[in-house]
Amino acid sequence: MTSDTAVHTEGLTKFYGARRGIENLDLEVRTGEVLGFLGPNGAGKTTTIRLLLDFLRPTRGHATVLGLDPRRDKAALHRHIGYLPGELAFPGRGRADDLLRFFGAARGGVPWSRVTELAERLELDLSRPVHTMSKGNKQKVGLVQAFMHEPALLVLDEPTSGLDPLMQQEFLGLVRDARTAGQTVFMSSHVLAEVQQAADRVAIVRDGRLAAVERVESLGKRAVRTVEIHFADPVDAAEFSALPGVGAVTVSGPVLRCTVDGRLDPLVKAAARHEVIDLLSAEPDLEETFLSFYYHTEHHSERHSEGTGDAARTGA
Numbered sequence: 001m002t003s004d005t006a007v008h009t010e011g012l013t014k015f016y017g018a019r020r021g022i023e024n025l026d027l028e029v030r031t032g033e034v035l036g037f038l039g040p041n042g043a044g045k046t047t048t049i050r051l052l053l054d055f056l057r058p059t060r061g062h063a064t065v066l067g068l069d070p071r072r073d074k075a076a077l078h079r080h081i082g083y084l085p086g087e088l089a090f091p092g093r094g095r096a097d098d099l100l101r102f103f104g105a106a107r108g109g110v111p112w113s114r115v116t117e118l119a120e121r122l123e124l125d126l127s128r129p130v131h132t133m134s135k136g137n138k139q140k141v142g143l144v145q146a147f148m149h150e151p152a153l154l155v156l157d158e159p160t161s162g163l164d165p166l167m168q169q170e171f172l173g174l175v176r177d178a179r180t181a182g183q184t185v186f187m188s189s190h191v192l193a194e195v196q197q198a199a200d201r202v203a204i205v206r207d208g209r210l211a212a213v214e215r216v217e218s219l220g221k222r223a224v225r226t227v228e229i230h231f232a233d234p235v236d237a238a239e240f241s242a243l244p245g246v247g248a249v250t251v252s253g254p255v256l257r258c259t260v261d262g263r264l265d266p267l268v269k270a271a272a273r274h275e276v277i278d279l280l281s282a283e284p285d286l287e288e289t290f291l292s293f294y295y296h297t298e299h300h301s302e303r304h305s306e307g308t309g310d311a312a313r314t315g316a
Ligand SMILES: Nc1ncnc2c1ncn2[C@@H]1O[C@H](COP(=O)(O)OP(=O)(O)OP(=O)(O)O)[C@@H](O)[C@H]1O
Pocket: 016, 019, 020, 021, 022, 039, 040, 041, 042, 043, 044, 045, 046, 047, 048, 086, 190
């Protein structure tokens, strides 16, 4: 492991008795990248995060985080990490600002302006006692404490849970700023859409095993979109169904509906031979296309054909 690598795991495995938490995880998070750690409930995301921070001990295998051994160098490691747990539990009945002062002091001092700047961006009222706050506002306190000391590595477990859409966007802005500042971000989620907006790569876990690691750009290319074209006059389905990437063509009079996998260009050029009244293209639904590819396919490893150079498969 070099300084180019923020997190490195080798055969990392945790069983809870006979129950698999995560098994044989080989994963690398590069310094300065945002890695989305994606998987459905129970996939093993929280287990992995807790192993990286030494809140759990592996059954076998090994992790190196920021060049340190989480087990041996836990205290040093935690100073360089900003951690947002999946389930927040704040102690006591204190106000948010008092709590954050306490966290700041524990990390060797954090400029208070940094705390207020984060609180303003997230529209968090620091004068409120944390125990009276809504889930979303508690989540904001959790985010402020994770980001406030500008750690080399942010480890965020389901960071947007409880945040409304506007605040989710603000959070993604914080992640992008962290990346610009050279920080590394490892964030778990079960929502691809949010990870896709912020991450360089996504690692997909399923049933305690790593299913794939992909660059986010290659997810987009894989997306199937639905297209509906309204023509001035009726058209013939046969004219469109053989076009590259075009599938599920149905024609009802002057309205053509189909799916397009990849480039829209062949369909648009073919449509342009007719008078087009309207064209509707639904946003690529990556949840439906990409995730179903991994989650709902028995033999998904066989279906993963195009190599991106990043594919990491464990034969799950
Ligand atoms: N303390 C525990 N004792 C027994 N089994 C556990 C424990 N913690 C987790 N597990 C099991 O390990 C597996 C992975 O759980 P984990 O919490 O890591 O998944 P996750 O991907 O974080 O899920 P979620 O999105 O629901 O938080 C699940 O089958 C879960 O039931």
